[in-house]
Amino acid sequence: MTISLATGLDFEDMFDLAPVSLWMEDYSGLKLLFDQWRAEGVTDLLAFLHEDPQRLQRCSHSYKVLRVNQYTLDLFKAPDQQTLQDRLHEVFRGDMLDSIVPELLALWQGKQDFETRSVNYALDGRRLDVQIRARVLPGYEDNWSRVLVSLEDVTAEVQGTQQLRRSEQYARDLFEHSPVSLWVEDFSAVKQLLDEVRARGISDFRTFLKVHPEFVTRCMREIRVIDVNRQTLEMFGAASKPELLHNLSRVFRGEMYDSFAEQLQDLWNGKLVQQREVVNYALNGETLHIHLELSIMASHAKNWELVLLSLVDITARKKAEAYLEYLGKHDVLTQLRNRAFYMEELNRLSRKGPWPLSMVAIDMNGLKAVNDEHGHAAGDAMLRRLGEVLAKAVDDPACVARIGGDEFMVLLPATDERGALAMQERILSLLDLNNQFYPGHTIHLAMGHACGHEGASMEAVGHRADQAMYADKARFYASKELDRRSGAA
Structure with missing residues (x-):
């Protein structure tokens, strides 16, 4: 059938010149295979396919490629359609079989169109991640002998996503397996409190803290711990993150009040990167001498929503120093x-x-x-x-x-x-x-x-x-x- 347009182009011209990979395929063999399996009493196609991997290959082999356009030949590095058809076993291989399961399930459920992602291979061996959209053409719903399939090359997108995922995993591994205790915290509420004090015209913050010592405690309570790593759990003797986070009042107490007051004073003065020695407590009550480094991420300097703290246990060093000082006197x-x-x-x-x-x-x-x-x-x-x-x-x-x-x-x-x-x-x-x-x-x-x-x-x-x-x-x-x-x- 030829459809004439005012431009003089017909259907075949549009098919061949389309700026996307187009495949005209015959799925009638798949339709017959499905009808046979239904007659044999198959109701759960997914379980049926998993029982025997050969059944998935039978589905794949039932497809017939009738025609492809020029964009497809260019994409798959094929000189002509005959060469592409003769070497389809190189195009459809490897992990492609698993990716066709969603389209098989869609057709099994009576849908006339489907969309999925799959993996193909160009004739030069290059892997192609493709977005597939297919539709049984009108008039062929009973036998599926004409199915129009479009392929969009999404390799760059998939690779970018994978690279991003690998980068995120790499960063996560660095955080989790760091030999130093790491804390990610949200100080945004603390910043709001400090801003409110400034808005009241307070300029001598040190004197303000002496007059209002409860302000330090209030700020400590407003800090939200977002995450901690494994070394933190080990250092503080916690079996899990929830156990540690539910017992922070046992970790930060005593001398920590004065240390945090100094932190607030530095933050008030715009010092967003700090380091000092503090005293914390493990959940078993053991005193921990800590070298603390605090850094508000540059990307969150305006709101302090992301703060990274590293804690190094210097208890052994402190004991050694105390012993040396003792010996000296x-x-x-x-x-x-x-x-x-x-x-x-x-x-x-x-x-x-x-x-x-x-x-x-x-x-x-x-x-x-x-x-x-x-x-x-x-x-x-x-x-x-x-x-x-x-x-x-x-x-x-x-x-x-x-x-x-x-x-x-x-x-x-x-x-x-x-x-x-x-x-x-x-x-x-x-x-x-x-x-x-x-x-x-x-x-x-x-x-x-x-x-x-x-x-x-x-x-x-x-x-x-x-x-x-x-x-x-x-x-x-x-x-x-x-x-x-x-x-x-």
């Missing part, structure tokens, strides 16, 4: 303060007081003899015992330090000579109890004290305390010698 054997701390504290007190400042010099009698006769382990045990006694006897703001092998010094700010004597008596009283508890080696001490007032040389005060201690030591050994002679007599 404490004597390992006795756990008392060491000479370095003593000198630092003495300098501070000599400048600032409070006055009067008393000092008690302490030395253990007979330690060398214990080391010589019983070994240094025995001597160290006695030093540890003395450390326990002095730690219990001396309370803040006074301090006691081991400044030499068996030499100790007590600093007593705001204490006169009477207070220094009371301290010596307290030490001797606790030492007596300790000697009763450890009957093996009795600890004997030599002690002396001195008192200095504002303007006095602390070095001179310490020297007088030492002299008093040495005098006490001399009396101790003189009495021991007298006892030895009395025993010999």
Whole structure:
């Protein structure tokens, strides 16, 4: 049949010159196959096809290509229609079979047209993703011997979608599997609150927070956590994201209030990228020292709807730093303060007081003899015992330090000579109890004290305390010698 138009073009001209791939096909073989299966009692075509993959191939082979247009030949890199028909097995192959299932179901259900996506291959081997639209032509509804099919090459679109999906998955994997705790949060409500404060004419935000501390808590409650990654769950001891998000009040508490107040102050001043050290808590109550970095995404700088926070657990580092600091100011054997701390504290007190400042010099009698006769382990045990006694006897703001092998010094700010004597008596009283508890080696001490007032040389005060201690030591050994002679007599 030829349809003449005013332009002089007929149907065949329009078919051949159409700017889209057109196929005139004969589906009558498929119609007969469907009729046969219906007669055999098939009602669920999808399940029927899945039972035997060969049935899907039978459907595909039942199609007959009657004619294609020039656009189709160009698209599939075929020199002519005969070549294309002879090599259709190269065009329709691979994953194309699975993609024809939707059109088969549409025809099975009595529809005269359908639309689906499929995969074909050009004769040069290039994969083509195609959008298929087909319709049984009027007058052929009973036998499907004329079906007009159009193919649109959507390869670029599909590849773009796949690339986008891969990029999104890549970004998601980077987020989920990052070795650092990552939080995605929405600060838009916080920004609105800050804007409201500005609108009220507030310019000194720091003072505003001091006057209205509840504003910090209100802002903390307005933060919405959008997502966290796996490392976050592991760090905070949560089994799932809902468990963590429902218990944020247990994570952010205590010292976090002051840290967040500093964050708000920086945000007020326009600092959209921040880093600081904070304290959080795991769900089991364990304290976590965190290095936090906050960054409001540049694309959301106007509304703060997307904020990325990274949290690095520095608890082990903090413990190591605290231990090193402890070692720098404490004597390992006795756990008392060491000479370095003593000198630092003495300098501070000599400048600032409070006055009067008393000092008690302490030395253990007979330690060398214990080391010589019983070994240094025995001597160290006695030093540890003395450390326990002095730690219990001396309370803040006074301090006691081991400044030499068996030499100790007590600093007593705001204490006169009477207070220094009371301290010596307290030490001797606790030492007596300790000697009763450890009957093996009795600890004997030599002690002396001195008192200095504002303007006095602390070095001179310490020297007088030492002299008093040495005098006490001399009396101790003189009495021991007298006892030895009395025993010999």
